[in-house]
Amino acid sequence: MAAAVLLSGGMSACSDGRQEPVRIVGSSTIFPFAAKTAETYAERTGVVVVVEQTGSGGGHKLFCSGHASIDATTSSRPQKPSEAALCARNGVAPVIEIRLGNDGIVLARAVGAVPMDIDPLTLYSALARELPTSGLDCTPTPNPYERWSEIDPTLPTDMITVYGPPPTSGTRDAFVETAMEAGARAFPCLAAMEKDTPNIFRSRAHDLREDGRWIDAGENDNALIRTLANAPTTLGVFGFSFLDQNTDKVRGIAMGGVLPSQETIRNKSYPVVRDLFLYLRGGSALWADRGAADYVLEFTSEEASGPGGYLEEIGLIPLSDAERAEMRQRVERAKANAGPRP
Structure with missing residues (x-):
C-alpha cells in the first residue's frame, strides 16, 4: 500500500494562479530521505511536496505512464530498458537520471x-x-x-x-x-x-x-x-x-x-x-515554477547529501563531492533548458 506524506505549511502557487504540489513517487528505501528533503525544502520555500511510497517498480510504472502530476520517481535500482521505452512511448522524455548516494x-x-x-x-x-x-x-x-x-x-x-x-x-x-x-x-x-x-x-x-x-x-x-x-x-x-x-x-x-x-x-x-537514483522529467515538462528541479537541487546539496549532511544522519551513504557536483549540474542544465510551461 502506498504511503503518502504531504509536507508543507501551504500550497505552492504557479505563476498562473494554479496550485499544484511537487509529487515524488517510488522506492521505499529512499522514502525516508525523500521525505526528510521534502520537509526541509517545504520549510524553506513554502512549496508543497508529496512523497509517495510505491516501490521502485511501481514508481517507474506511474512515472513512465505519463501522469502529468508526477514530477519524479526514486528508485533503488537503475531504470530498466522496458521502463525507459514506456517513458518514451508516453512522452515522458527526456528523463534525467540522478544518483543520490549509496546503500x-x-x-x-x-x-x-x-x-x-x-x-x-x-x-x-x-x-x-x-x-x-x-x-x-x-x-x-x-x-x-x-x-x-x-x-x-x-x-x-x-x-x-x-x-x-x-x-x-x-x-x-x-x-x-x-x-x-x-x-x-x-x-x-x-x-x-x-x-x-x-x-x-x-x-x-x-x-x-x-x-x-x-x-x-x-x-x-x-x-x-x-x-x-x-x-x-x-x-x-x-x-x-x-x-x-x-x-x-x-x-x-x-x-x-x-x-x-x-x-x-x-x-x-x-x-x-548499490546506487540509489532519482529520475526527473526534463524538457518542457520540467516547469521551474512547480519547484521539482529546486527540490532535487536541495536533495543533492552539500547540506542534505554531503558528508555530515542531514541525510547521512539518517543512513544515506554520500557520493563523493565530485559525483554530487556532477548530479547537481545535470539538474541545473535541465532547469535552464526547460523553457516556459506549455
Whole structure:
C-alpha cells in the first residue's frame, strides 16, 4: 500500500494562479530521505511536496505512464530498458537520471538473537527454490534445507525464515542480482551456465523459495522491523538506513565476515552495495515554477547529501563531492533548458 506524506505549511502557487504540489513517487528505501528533503525544502520555500511510497517498480510504472502530476520517481535500482521505452512511448522524455548516494542491502535479526555470519553460498543454499544436485551437476532439485544448521553446522538450529521485499521492489532486484547471483556462482556448474546460457543462470539464481522459508513482506520496511523484533529467530532483508535507524530493535548480520556499516558500504568491503537514483522529467515538462528541479537541487546539496549532511544522519551513504557536483549540474542544465510551461 502506498504511503503518502504531504509536507508543507501551504500550497505552492504557479505563476498562473494554479496550485499544484511537487509529487515524488517510488522506492521505499529512499522514502525516508525523500521525505526528510521534502520537509526541509517545504520549510524553506513554502512549496508543497508529496512523497509517495510505491516501490521502485511501481514508481517507474506511474512515472513512465505519463501522469502529468508526477514530477519524479526514486528508485533503488537503475531504470530498466522496458521502463525507459514506456517513458518514451508516453512522452515522458527526456528523463534525467540522478544518483543520490549509496546503500547496502542488509540481512538483520532482532537484538539479542544469536549473531550470524552468512556467506553468499550459504544464503543461496537457504533461499533458492531449487539447488543443483551437486557442484558439477546442475540438474535442479527442490531445496531440502529447513534449518540454518543443516547448511552450516556453525549456524543456529533456527528454522530458515527470511522476510524480504516483493518482486516490485528495487531492493528485491538488487538482492537477487548481487547476493543470490554471487551464491549461485559458488556452484561450478552454475558458474559455467552463466557464461553459456546467462538467461537460464539468472532465472536459477533469482528464483526464491515459495514454501514459507522466504516470505514477501511488502514495501513497508518499518513494519518489517517490528516483525523481526517480535520474532527473534527470523531474518529480514532491507536497506541499510532502516538498520541504522533501528539499532535498538535489530542487528545486522555479517556477510562473509563483514558487518554492514556506513564505512564498509562506502568502501564496498561489504558485498551487497548499490546506487540509489532519482529520475526527473526534463524538457518542457520540467516547469521551474512547480519547484521539482529546486527540490532535487536541495536533495543533492552539500547540506542534505554531503558528508555530515542531514541525510547521512539518517543512513544515506554520500557520493563523493565530485559525483554530487556532477548530479547537481545535470539538474541545473535541465532547469535552464526547460523553457516556459506549455
